[in-house]
Amino acid sequence: MPPTAPSDPEAVRLAEDARREKNWKRWGPYLSERQWGTVREDYSANGDAWAYFPHDHARSRAYRWAEDGLLGITDRECRLCFALALWNGIDPILKERLFGLANEEGNHGEDVKELYYYLDATPTHSYLKGLYKYPQGAFPYTRLIEENHRRGRTEQEFELADTGAFDGDKYWDVTAEYAKASPNDILIRLTVINRGPAPATLHLLPTLWFRNTWCWGSPSDEGKWAKPHLSRTPTGSVLAEHQTLGRFSLTANGPGRLSPDWLFTDNETDTERVFGVPNKTPYIKDAFHEYLIRGQTGAVNPTNAGTKAAAVYRLDLPASGTAVVDLRLRPAEIKGEPFGPEFDGIFADRVREADAFYAARHHHKLATEEQKVVRQAYAGLLWSQQFYHFIVSEWLDGDPSQPAPPPEHKTRRNADWRQLFNRDVVLMPDKWEYPWYAAWDLAFHCVAIAEVDPEMAKGQLLLFLREWYMHPSGQLPAYEWNFNDTNPPVHAWACWRVYKITGPRGGRDRAFLEQCFHKLLLSFTWWVNRKDPGGRNLFAGGFLGLDNIGPFDRSKPLPGGCRLQQADGTAWMAFFCLTMLAIAIELAATNPAYEGVASKFFEHFIAIADAMNTLGGTGLWDETDGFYYDRLEADGHDVRTKVRSMVGLIPLIAAEVLEDAVIDRLPSFKKRMRWLLDHRPDLAQRIAYLDRGGHGRRLLALPSRERLARVVRYLFDEAEFFSPFGVRSMSRFHRDHPYVFAAGGQQVSVRYEPAESPTGMFGGNSNWRGPVWFPVNYLLIEALEKYHHFYGDDLLIEVPTGSGRRLTLRDAARELSKRLIGLFVPGPDGRRPCHGNDPRLATDPHWRDFVTFYEYFDGDTGRGLGANHQTGWTALVARMIENGRPTPPTASK
Template structure:
């Protein structure tokens, strides 16, 4: 593959050119995050609300609209807007805090990631800006009236976008070189009447100078100084001087201020400078001419362009940010050069994705995949959180209350985050989440393996991983327990890159060594009885079970988890496969492969009926949690993903591959000859006269077929849009159990939660989730790799149609793809149904949203609307429908 983008990726990986220095690393929400919370009670939402954001400088990051920054977020660029009616300048996205929403936090804006190459040599996104006054108060008030059985009240419900009365604001970035970024802001009036808009392309420095934080390397105040009517020059201790040219249009002007808190406005205090962060808001909306610096310098600058656009009219402004010694003779009025660079980068992006997307895919499938990858790239973010500094406070300002030392994340003082990380959603989740990131890297590895490997390794570093081996879960509570999928992601990324001819054993070895620490932490934490049946916290399926696992069980009770045990078998099998792969390169790893084989089989034995009695229910043909209390054991007969997850723990050993590993082979033979009690869990098949293949999995062939009959039943798990997380039968037949006089109930809820249980986050009880669907599909493919056509099963149940397991996997991929594909020409995508978005393809249906999870019956998108990390797995599903493409050859 030799496209221009592949060449840039290669140059960046070899550190010949710093192509990834600039990118969409700017958060979409910094306000309301834990790291900006300096309150007594630790309520991040109320301590730093949206209404403060325009006037208050951030301590740990920045946010903006359709923005770019350098990878350390020192210098930032985004666009601000005013429609002539709003009460505030639109500089960032608005949404409801967790307590304000009837289904939790929720961004109340419409924006779309349209394109991006891995190096961000070309990137494009769009924001849909109402022409009427934005209904801030109405959105808060109406949602506060609604309960859990009501839909969320969305921006489209307010009527402000009726008759297409909105502007489409598109930001396009193209790099001429690694330090030469061309920016075009295009605004189109989609409404029926002429309307005015003010557009402010804005450049500023993140405030690192008032806190006295030496680790930034810049405690001196930087400057942005005008050197011409529409050109500025920057100075910063750790950045080269840059020149930023704003297009000179009739009536346009440059505005200057400081990126510093308006202490007088917010806290009745004394300002650091007469020019504050909210100056442009005051200048544009209230006409306060004195709010901006007439001497034309500061730490924040914007070009101000006022346009009156006719219906359908588009106006553009061009900006160029260039390192000073590269500025040359450029002037943005030279439109031909500017437009040609944008066009070239767009064509190069097309050429790159031509090598990635399946050639047989339909135009609609390619559009979905391309935007899925775009969202994955746009949700990279500079993430900055040094826990020790946050706990102790800064030298000069922002001293936290003493209670903080006993509160959130107090045991993670070692955590030192100052990296570009893949976020789940840069508004609803503008912080890393460990198990989310693992899934993000599967599609990321398709387009940028180097990035995927670095992301997986960074969480294993000693400045993230706890000294006891635990991986940090997520910012709100690093101590939380998420499923152990990191090893799986590392192995899959290695294997995907190996398919292109590159086997990065250094990466795999480094990951394996660090994962050994994490595996030990898991074993010590969640197998308290030493019987290989596991329990312990969320494990990613926190709300399917009967009990709120985050609050603990009734006193004296013990819950043995089918999903927790399955995750540990999955982890053990993955570590075994990693060790075997490494042993090809270094035979010393064969000992570790034997260790994890032993772990794997012991867990399989415990799951199926070891000393604990096992978690298999012969009557129902399903795996269940078991509650042990008051000397009794009760199976929790809830048909959910908890009982499907045992399918994912499956590994295949091919004796052909073990010929070069005599040490492992000898230990395996000893195991086969001497542990007859455990060997029953290994299935053999003969491939040639001399060689066998061995399958190690939790379910036997017979049990696998029984579980699959439940999975593939449309009245239970199988939806037109994938695998539900809870059986639909629980809609009419809820599971109920009484423990010590208190009744607990689990019922199928296909969409948003109808209960405040689990903090109002019971959304695992029915919807479709891409991560778990992906793991189950992958497992089914592996079972087919072993069993071939020996297993044929009715799919869907009752249809009379028999399929082998590879065909079943394809059918599940197809159903997942249905979430995003219009069922008929000109129709609505299921993921957008219920959102109020019209079926007008050009304005609404060509912009795809990649939600957090999906309605179990309709496929409607729910939860975070831009969960483009793990939902970008849709691109991989579409790829599988058309066969893998490597180097352009199917």
């Protein structure tokens, strides 16, 4: 990355934070957008997290493990929180957090039903900007639930915009901006715009509160400290006192520099409303709702004290009118005027510095629209950091001060992960739909964020390898619904990529790489011991993140006692093996002790490649079709499940180029490698291990050159995998030719489905039977570039297949990148394919510049699907753009 320069203050802040000179990251957007409906808050007997803590309870019930809020911030331990609350004068509840459908309510699983956008962010959170669009009419809570419940799985989800809530521009734009004057001095600016054609009123309640840590009685909680306290000061500010955080004051003023009214209560559960049990205190969590909406003036504390406070503004704005509310949260000992010219100047400085920071990291001059995509992709990544707190042993046993959970709770979910102790800021896939980490998602998040915050990327990868995260067996925790699930083993790849991204050759962080490598050895051993049941180097690890890609649920026992040998499972392990080999060779350059383990991974890869390509004849390769398939052992014979899907493309990513000049400097590794190839020439002939005269490079890969060319023909065939927007997860061939399989008295089928899942498998909120997914596309692009590095311009392929246009593999990779980038860049009609056909998103100046980064994309139209703020792995588009805007490749006939 570019060197730190005086003209780049954000880079200076990052360096100060990394050296622990200044704690710039102490405060950030670490609030979840949904703490309700999570596993952490579920103490039920049946494990139904959505029903145990529904949205209807969220305003009234204190959370155990974290907090949520609307465009809010908190400190990195989630002690003191700040967020927005809104009321349009009509809704039945305050808008304090995002609403969405529980898993069983949506026709395609859980789904947020709000419109909000992350517009800007810097890595130290010295500047943050987010936008929330709030209807002026009644928010259609009931209609959203009822209509999505009515719709079947073959119909599209019914979204907030579909209800007409924004028709006639009858809505509010509410923007929250944060700027840091110092690590603990935070300036807050809330801008409200009436987009409607007539005067309207909005109640704005900037809210400050303490996370409830005092009522659980748990030894790990801060309940062992004194209960924190909020109080009104004589000067009109709010004083926040916390034994470990310190003393802070929040000062607020509004339009015309008027001071607001303040309301106080306690962040305590309204047990009377939720459980039918009398409250222990008259001042409870939902007091502001009771006061404002129901007119219960006695609901708030008249002494102006408690653990939750809100400033109240009634904003009466004309059509197109704007109101600005400024607040400042800073240490209580700081005196002096909180607002005025200095306040405005700091905001202007932070915006300018954010511009300079990102400008310094654009390796090529970007078009305006590409700049917007890159900036908002990074904003989404940075806003999606979340305080994640989950101590599994305490959750299983229950809290001393609370009723004991039912006995079934202790054995139902994650019972063998008692060592897992989460109390960290973690990169999340999406803070509403996935307000919990997922191990393989995180790997891509770290690669995406490494360019702008290398220390964050390295720290996250190391965190998951710590003994309080990694299982003693060597398994990494998958995600809170099932830590035992088997995500694709991409952590090693992420460590290797981040190592190379975050420093120039000769100046990279070898200590980081070495730390990772030692723990990754444990993870690799776990995979070998647990996921190769036959001991034949053919791996079957469940669905491996590809959810419903096969004809049956691969994570459960198969019908009729069948056993599956997975092309993707085996290829993922080959990929893991080659990455570990590359890391070992890198470390061996300065420590010869790593040559022996490099030899180990070289030999292990050859064994996997041999099994993949030749075991039982041709392994998992089908010579007739020229494609890799899963193989099912049934009734004493093998059957290939001939589904052309991402399963058969994953083998392409298992490729690594070895430089002779590097190998020559490792005599022990070179001797062992030569011995194996001399004594097992049968193995050498069956893998893509080549030594061309004068080439100076060797290729380790699963497919031979001939097999690579055959698979790539499918990959770039527009009637198969190659869509206008990237590589589909399943071939379009199966739209008219579904695959049907019968075993154990059951008949199952797989059909190409370009959009949402038509089945309930895995909750129905994910589909790998046709849509475009960014992470695997990114890995395929990297693989194509590696193959080109080895084969050079000698290997040309048709892109698209059948077009007669022959490209190098590098140019083919650029063409694929160009199509993926095209999901987010407006076409001639102003429409971004990811946004579908809503004309407002193409032409309305108050909508068209806001980009959302979806979980996956329709394989035919490019419409965004799944989680609509999945700015984790989908933020990889920023790297595609910044690594060089794709230029039209040179065709060769």
